[in-house]
Amino acid sequence: MLSFSISGSYTDLYELSIGEVNFLENRHQSAVAFDYFFRKIPARGGYVVFAGLTDLLDILETLHFTKEDIDWLRWQKFNSTFIDHLVDFRFRGRIWSVPEGEIVFPHCPIVRVEGTWLEAQLVETLLLNILNFESLIATKASRMRYVAGDRILSDFGLRRAQGPGGILASKAAVIGGFGSTSNVYAAQLYDIPASGTMAHAFVTGYESELEAFRAFARSRPEGCVFLVDTYNTLQSGIPNAIIVAKEMEKQGQKLVAVRLDSGDLAYLSRKTRAMLDEAGLQYVKIVASNQLDEHVIKSLLEQQAPIDIFGVGTSLVTGAPDGALDGVYKLAESDGKPRMKISETLQKATLPGTKQVLRMIDDQGHFFGADAIVLQGEEHVSVIHHPFEPGKSLQVTGFKQEPLLKVVMENGKRIAPSPGLTAIAQYSKERLALLPAEYKRFEYPHIYKTSISQQLMDLRNGLIASHKM
């Protein structure tokens, strides 16, 4: 059986090399702070749904190097005193984070890891791996939820997922608004409602489509959904589904739905609806699948296709078209001193010091459309500045300013249990409702302002100036 356990070796080699150097230089105990943030919103969208915190904290609470990890490090000739140190390695740091499910924007610190240099360095790769991916998928799911309204969205993606990445994808999809998954492993692990229909192979394996439908209705009359496009949707699939649905009625049973999986879904769903209604089967729902994404769903609903349930696979679980959120993990402070990467361009420079994010809330309680990155301890700012274009600033005295980062882990232990997947999804839904529509549209969404406080700007500019001297 292939199995994967995320241990200390779930990392890039250089984290261990750097760890060893800092250990031998006796700097591994230095107090540091690292920021997690991203620069670019996937799919040219207007926002990102932050996801993965629960899994990250679960991992950090028990992270260690297994015996195999240690043996491998010895074989790779890492320094033996350093390896001995890793035998007892545990993550004992503090984590600040925005809530899982929060709506977040480029450049704002979303998570801050405080701890010794060694522990903060060793968790970099796994933190990025989990948060980048789950946030990507939650964001993608959220875009589909946005256009699907109250219709049912179900994840059908495991077969096209990136290996076991599919397990996290099915979970993250729920945070973004999906209601169920075909992925039994994820359904079990994360307590997600499982859903599914039937395969073409089931239909072709019987002597006729009618016989296949009858067999299914006989054995699984509850939750029965017929796949109707194996031979010909309108000439064979729907007529046969109607025959069996009427037979089921005589048994006091109800066919739940038919599934369209090829052809023009707008046309076929309208024809299907009419045929079902004509047969008195108004209660039978229509499921549509086949290369769906948020744009196709939007288009189908604009055409008023009478589809009740969308089954989405590849584009959901792989986060197409982008495949990755570009989140990074950058040193902000060490030994109490603010640190930054200075780059030829301000955009690639990082923001020094330990920071907080203040979200501007208007008098309706909605997001105004600006976050201020401030130094830890600044509770209210009156002016915010564009992070990269000097001279652009904005008065924000009138807004409620909501701090987003809170401590979620102390000494390597969560300070409260995870809210659970349903509560996280609900929180995300409520927060997204506070974001004005112009940030949610797909085409050239309005750009949410990420800004910095005067104090942070002064700190950054001072460090750049001192480096240039």
Next chain:
Amino acid sequence: MLSFSISGSYTDLYELSIGEVNFLENRHQSAVAFDYFFRKIPARGGYVVFAGLTDLLDILETLHFTKEDIDWLRWQKFNSTFIDHLVDFRFRGRIWSVPEGEIVFPHCPIVRVEGTWLEAQLVETLLLNILNFESLIATKASRMRYVAGDRILSDFGLRRAQGPGGILASKAAVIGGFGSTSNVYAAQLYDIPASGTMAHAFVTGYESELEAFRAFARSRPEGCVFLVDTYNTLQSGIPNAIIVAKEMEKQGQKLVAVRLDSGDLAYLSRKTRAMLDEAGLQYVKIVASNQLDEHVIKSLLEQQAPIDIFGVGTSLVTGAPDGALDGVYKLAESDGKPRMKISETLQKATLPGTKQVLRMIDDQGHFFGADAIVLQGEEHVSVIHHPFEPGKSLQVTGFKQEPLLKVVMENGKRIAPSPGLTAIAQYSKERLALLPAEYKRFEYPHIYKTSISQQLMDLRNGLIASHKM
């Protein structure tokens, strides 16, 4: 610790629903054959590298339902006799496959699963999940290897990978031609050379870049690579690297390389090479990273950028721009009868019966550019037909015709040990060398002909005709 073990529940729900229906209909023991094939080559390329077979067979040899799986099925109210049957479920089927690492083309069966309907159905999702993903990444890696020639390619992708999908990605990259990985977990699990350099945070964590380099050289003088773009590549990074490299020389040590991670890599690598050479450091290599893919590598080398090692992340491990190979798993036979999905278009119809693939080899030993899908037992064909366009055919009497599908598993056990990752990568390299260049180019590659034999065409057309009556 988050851990994933691929068990019976690593499946779509409908495989279990169908399994239950067939069980209750007493059809679960029917002998069936399913084909795995894909329809579209990712990234508009000319070929696919088949990967994932070793992992698939590893999984199948021990696949079972865990106690948790069984408990969940009971809770989901699956039929209790069926669940009892699943308690003892093992895969006992036969697998035909092309060799792992083989170069493959659309519509050709790559794997055939023969077994009872229940076992063949229950493995569908995991087979697709593993083979689709590993083949996607091996193909992507192979495209980079094709343009990189003999230069070193290293996978740096774990932080941007799709969660634990990154583990399989790092492995599949080796099949496609990568030499090493930064992913320690995959390096350990699959015995891949591990490689890595240093992070910006390491450099910014020291009082100066020079001090950071010196610390690294002191503690890890072997395999030392300096990241030179933290402040300014040409004004700070390279001069400091040269200072420390010269200091290392006095200790009898050699700096291995410098790494460029931002800016114009063609320009910077040329300047860097000149500065290193000027300092007598001809032996110091140049590593380049930062959003590389096969197109960027090709362009850099066309500009004669003196880069020795490419570190590739996101685009490699996520298979960008496509994110998934569209492989499917279709019923070809049951109870000894050929089966097919009949669709409105021939392209979406499947090919019935148990089949073999014959590859046409020219008198130079190269791939001619055509595979013939034939019925099992046909050892040589003289004419091949276009699968979807009636009337298009080709004489192939002059070619050696190499059968690609061989039995690799009998009664649920491999018939030979896996050749191992190195041998698979070597096989793939040798086979790709037999494919003419026009199929390997990135822009509008020549289309490799996938064709069918007269017997297979007759069988298919007969089934379509009988269904239409």
